[in-house]
Amino acid sequence: MASKRTILDSTDEQLMQQVADGDLDAFGELVERHQQTAWRVALRLLGDPAEAEDAAQQAFLKIFEAAPRYRPTAAFRTYLYQVITRHCLDRLEKKKPIYTDSPPVIEDHTPGPAKDLEIKERRQVIHRALEELPERQRTAVVLFHFEELSYKEIADSMEISPKAVERLLGRGRLALACILSGAPTLKEI
DSSP states (O other): OOHHHHHHSOOHHHHHHHHHHHHHHHHHHHHHHHHHHHHHHHHHHHOOHHHHHHHHHHHHHHHHHHHHGOOOSOOHHHHHHHHHHHHHHHHHHHHHHOOOSSSOOOOSSSSHHHHHHHHHHHHHHHHHHHHHHHHHHHHHIIIIIIIOHHHHHHHHHHSSSSSHHHHHHHHHHHHHHHHTTTOOOOOTT
């Protein structure tokens, strides 16, 4: 087992190699570093906080089980996005997602209840608009605009080409613009 100092100084890829060698502390550090990111992606794809938490845990379990086969051909972060995205899409295929009327409240430290209400309403509108997108478009939009991944990272995560990501984002943005403006979408025409 590596010392706590060594673990903290290790890159994610090095930690995965240590996990492959049976180091549970290294796995704990990976989870600590990336659990919020995994949960945020899962929440935006699944739309339910409890489902997102379960999906993030399942993704980390899959990563742990696959550690002996892990090869650092890409950044660990890309690998994590690939695992969590695939897991969430599998969940969505197996059953319809549970949508809530209100997204989880995210603390906003800006002063004033009016501003808080405005931000909360904007988040709800965006959340509802995202729910109307097809799964693959929603995934591309979430990973690009909310997680700030590059086209290449999204392509690797979704196992498609960067050109396909570009097309998904273009269609997703157009659909979101129609939904948010109240204009008919291509499906409605």
